[in-house]
Amino acid sequence: MKKVISVATTAAMTLSMLAVPAVVCAAEEAATATAGVVLQDQTIKKGLTSFSVPVTVTKSAKITSAELGLSAEMYFGGIYKAVISKVSTEVEGLNAEIKDGKVSVTGSADVKKGDTIATVTVDIIDGKGNQASSIPENSLFILNVTDAAGDIAATDKADASAFLLVGSASEATASVKFGSSVATVKKNTVEVPVTINGSFSAINTRFRVSNGAKIKDIKVVDTDTFEVSADKTGICFAPVKISEVKDKEFKNEKVATLVVELPETAVSGQSFEVSAKFFDASNANKEAVPAKVENGDIIYVMKGDGDLNNTTNQQDSIVLLKEVLYRDADSTYFAEGWAADGIDKTEEVAYTISKLGSKKLEDAAYEALDSDKEETVKVDASDCSVLLKYILERDARTIDGDITGEEDFLYSDYLAELSAAK
Secondary structure (H helix, E strand, O other), rough: OOOOOOOHHHHHHHHHOOOOOOOOOOOOOOOOOEEEEEEEOEEEEEEEEEEEEEEEEOEEEEEEEEEEEEEEOOOOOOEEEEEEEEEEEEOEEEEEEEEEEEEEEEEEEOOOOEEEEEEEEEEOOOOOOOOOOOOOOOOOOEEEEEEEOOEEEEOOOOOOOOEEEEOOOOOOOEEEOOOOOOOOOOOOOOOEEEEEEEEEEEEEEEEEEOOOOOEEEEOOOOOOEEEOOOOOOOEEEOOHHHHOOOOOOEEEEEEEEEEEEOOOOOOEEEEEEEEEEEEEEEOOOOOEEEEEEEEEEEEEEEOOOOOOOOOOOHHHHHHHHHHHHHHHHHOOOOOHHHHHHHHHOOOHHHHHHHHHHHHHHHHHHHHHHHOOOOOOOOOOOOHHHHHHHHHHHHHHHHHHHOOOOOOOOHHHHHHHHHHHOO
């Protein structure tokens, strides 16, 4: 029978056993050079002839000079040409221009992760060399970074390209959704569902995960309907015979699962966006089906890391206990505690909060701190006890020489034994 430990008893026990000073987190490290660049995918409505593509940075950096070589073309070939016609920047202290056929950014400015350092305009030109007047729906173009110099670098091939899709002039009648928010304490085999709604005769799409995460595998639910694309980054649905072209209706159905691997450098509080590079769909009348794409996100928090400083120690037991006590008083300690320790100002945590809000980050922290997997509440006094016992046992074993250094027992049978004993 599971033992019940009162919050008051746990509080007294924990605070008396731990003489641990509050962790004071260092201020955000000074901005460093050579930030990676990200070109963001774009979709325009039929009738428009230009794309505006933001160029963002992957980490905080001081930009004094940067140069990007860019190339644009129609994907899969075609009669239209994509031409880089203009570049601009709204960052105070920076200037942007097209110089010797390359985008040049000069000046001096400190930029943050995710900031747009320049916006590149791509015009679509027809076969006669004129600005295109009406580009067919589902026409697809790609803008690539061919080289980078100065304070920026093309660190990831997937990031350094943007797919540019000409959609329908009509309002969206379909949708594509990536699991709204997936919290994880593991860096591999993170599963993200892909759900679609609408009526289609053909679908062709590719997926993207940001911040250096990779798609390891794509599992389609119905192999008779969908197949994985040849490059293993998307899914396709189309009849083999022209005579069999007809619409198939999907009613908020999960059609695939993306298996994502996070980079080894992932830190607590870091988020990874899951999106579609493009979603090219049509009906039996060969008309484009406009769809609203709802991006998803993965938030990583190290198991047991309540204060988001990327380690698991006795301070995490105190943070967890305070959260339980605050929540019982209809409040929350996480946001207050993170702010007090300066965690919410560290680059990755600050970026996650700015993109997704603190609520999603708190939910991810709950997932990381829920040791006994009780379903009634997210975390409770029992989780405080389990985490504290784990930390004390781990430290004792380290001192006795049974284990070395940073070996993590949180994924071992020991934690399961503690949970089962409750």
